[in-house]
Amino acid sequence: MKFKNFFNKMNLKSLGKLPINIFMLVIAIIWFIPTVGLFFQSLRSGADIGQSGWWTAAANPRMLSLDSYLRLFQEMGMATAFWNTFKITVPTTMLVVILGACAAYALSWIDFKGKDIVFLVVIGLMVVPTNMAFIPVAQLFRRLNIFGSILGVILFHLAFGLPFAVFLIRNFFIAIPKELLEAAYVDGAGHYTLFIKIMLPLAMPAIASLSILQFLWVWNDMLIALIFTTPASAPLTTAIYRQMRNFSSNVDVIAPGAFIQLLVPLIVFFLFQKYFVKGLMGGAVKQ
Numbered sequence: 469m470k471f472k473n474f475f476n477k478m479n480l481k482s483l484g485k486l487p488i489n490i491f492m493l494v495i496a497i498i499w500f501i502p503t504v505g506l507f508f509q510s511l512r513s514g515a516d517i518g519q520s521g522w523w524t525a526a527a528n529p530r531m532l533s534l535d536s537y538l539r540l541f542q543e544m545g546m547a548t549a550f551w552n553t554f555k556i557t558v559p560t561t562m563l564v565v566i567l568g569a570c571a572a573y574a575l576s577w578i579d580f581k582g583k584d585i586v587f588l589v590v591i592g593l594m595v596v597p598t599n600m601a602f603i604p605v606a607q608l609f610r611r612l613n614i615f616g617s618i619l620g621v622i623l624f625h626l627a628f629g630l631p632f633a634v635f636l637i638r639n640f641f642i643a644i645p646k647e648l649l650e651a652a653y654v655d656g657a658g659h660y661t662l663f664i665k666i667m668l669p670l671a672m673p674a675i676a677s678l679s680i681l682q683f684l685w686v687w688n689d690m691l692i693a694l695i696f697t698t699p700a701s702a703p704l705t706t707a708i709y710r711q712m713r714n715f716s717s718n719v720d721v722i723a724p725g726a727f728i729q730l731l732v733p734l735i736v737f738f739l740f741q742k743y744f745v746k747g748l749m750g751g752a753v754k755q
Contacts, residue, residue: 503730510536510724536720540728543721546700549707549729555618555684556693556703560625563680565675567626568633573663575634576641577649587638595630602695609696616698624696625686633678640674641667664671680740684733704729 474664475593508522511631515527525531541547574580574589605624607629614623644667652662667674689706711718 472632486651506723506727506730508532510727512536512723513720518740534747536724540721540724543718544727546707546721548700549702549704552618552686552701553703553705553729556621556625557683560622560629560686562684563622563626564629565679568678569629569637569668569671569675570635572637573631573659573667574640575665576638577662578659581752590631590634594635594700596628598624598628598692606689606695609671611639615696616701618701621693621696621701624692625689626659629682629685633682634695636678637671637674644670676740680736683736686732688729 473595503691505522510524511534512522512525513531513533513535539658541550560609573588574626575583575590601624606615609620614620648666649662688705689703690709693703693706694709699707699710702710704725708729711722723732726740
């Protein structure tokens, strides 16, 4: 009887979760349909795209080929734009994480005059919209002769990415037990040793989640790149946008370009999804 009651309870629990699981599965399928459609479109010719929908290719795989991808990288500027995206995204992500971690450590465990005021300023900078900075920053970059360069885009993303980075990592640093740091101080550890060997390993979930978020933000950005880059320094998002001016003739270039633009963030997110969720949840509840 005890085993029978146990299995009955297990069945009730499973049945109770079944509607939620079905609902989440339906949402996931709906969310994934545009990605599947874009994948099939990227493997079709421009003539086929204009004549029928992507679902016809699923029923007739003979329509699929890699010619569109070959044409994509033969198109003037597209291969350069692809590498420009990495040149912008990777350094920006690394700089935001490194400088944000250093600033977060200083604001959480180093006593100096005006520390609370500095942190309040950082929090205030999080709510400043990027649109307000376009004109003054563009004027500043022109005076510095970096307007239209990859360096200018990196600096813009760095300035607007650091406040959130400092806020997120500081929430993890400040929750570390003070006794652990005092014990390290007694053993002769300095700030450098504490930061590298204790703080960073403990805050790795926050650093991983921040890296993913920053990578996705910069990789998918088009507005900032559209304003602060030239065709020679433009990332893939801007290059795809410029192809849409001749949409009727370049649709077989836009589809594979958009799929590559989508594929890299998806790979990054699913590879580090565990750290992403753990870091965000930890940063949301720790003070």
